[in-house]
Amino acid sequence: MSAFHFANLTPDLILDALASVGLYLESGLTPLNSYENRVYQFLCEDQRRYVVKFYRPERWSAQQILEEHGLTHYLSDNEVNVAPPLVLGGSTLHAHGGFLFAVWPSVGGRHLEPDNLEQLEMVGHQLGLWHSLSPAMPLSARGVYSHERFVAEPLAQLLLHSPWPRKLNPEFTELLTKLSAALLPPLTLVCPHIPLHGDCHIGNILWRDGPMLVDLDDCLMGPAVQDLWMLLSGDEAEQRMQLDALLSGYEEFCAFDLGQLRLIEPLRTARMIHHLAWLNRRWPDPAFPKAFPWFAEEEFWLNQRQQLGQQLVRLKAPPLALTPSY
Structure with a gap:
């Protein structure tokens, strides 16, 4: 695991970095919620508010970040x-100073209401x-969602470092091995791959008289x-209504392959495994x-054992469908 952290990202370095692109701080430099990178809001001498993001070294290359920026501008x-x-x-x-960084205009907004079907339809409209x-903007440097990248590699890291209590090691080894095998067939299905947001949850959607999709870091x-x-x-009935609302907006622009609904639980399970490995990989950063x-608590790992066990069962269940099965 990398021992890198942001101790060298001092206020003076941040100010010098901003000055290097012609931005001079009036006030602020308020840290925003981000663990993977370091993000700050500030008021500039031009009386406009901006956000600066310092990227975590050793994660994305300059080419990969520029692909993200290019996609964002194109969209x-x-x-x-x-x-x-x-x-x-x-x-x-x-x-x-050894950091890559970028600057955005500061945009405000409120959170999406997850049970508001009208808002979800408008989100679907934007995603469609x-x-x-x-x-038209393939991400050749960013790579592809795969079992290897989001399951096999994180799982290998977890099994190597065993961040759970030692007495749970046999159970986690068996459970994660079973999950990896169960996830291999669905996550290797041949289906079209397109440039995605990649982390499209309600925390990455601002509501500003409509949805704004933010933070394309993934x-x-x-x-x-x-x-x-x-x-x-x-529950399943609520998810069905939400999916119907999303697709009502989505399919104004492109058709959605309903066969991909079988990937929902595999993708959810892969995200859970990947998240655990991310926390383990970043543990040397003092912020984590x-x-x-x-x-680092036993109760957390007991809950994870239960939740991952439930996912193993859900992977065998029929996938979510727009119409209920009787």
Whole structure:
């Protein structure tokens, strides 16, 4: 695991970085909620508010970040409501003091209401427009959603470091091995891969007289349903209504392959495994033990054992459908 952390990202370095692209702080430099990167809001001398993101080294290359920026600008130019980074000095990506960084205009908004079907339909409208356009901007450097990347590699890391209590090691080894085998067939299905948001949950949607899709930090190539399933919540009947609302807006722009609904539980399970491995990989960063102290507690791992066991059962159940089965 990398021992990198952001200790060297001092206020003076941040100010110097901003000055290097012609931005001079008036006030602020308020940290925003982000663990993977470091993000700050500030008021500039021009009396406008901006957000600067310093990317975590060793995660994305400059080429991969520029692909994200290019996709964001392309979508914005074609009426998808996203927030593109500013072009400063001819580029959206800048380097200073060993860090890559980018700057955005600060945009406000409120959270999406997950049980508001009218709002979900408008989100579906934006995602359908996105998915109809994005195949023209393939993400060759970002890579593809795969079993290897989101299950096999994270699982290997977890089994190597065994972050759970030692007495649970046999159970987790058996459970994770079974999950990996169960996830291999669905996550290797041949289906079209398109440029996705990749992390499309309600926390990454701002409501500003309509939905704005923000934070493309996890964009990659993958199946369309990856940008839909995290917006579903509640019991099966509630999820069915939410899915119907999303697709009502989505299919104004492109057809959705209902066969991809069988991927929802596999994708959910892969996300759970990947998240555990992410926390384990980032544990040397001092910010993580402070923010996620429960990761080192036995109760957390007992709950994870139960939830992952439930996912093993759900993977064998019929997938969510728009019409209930009797």
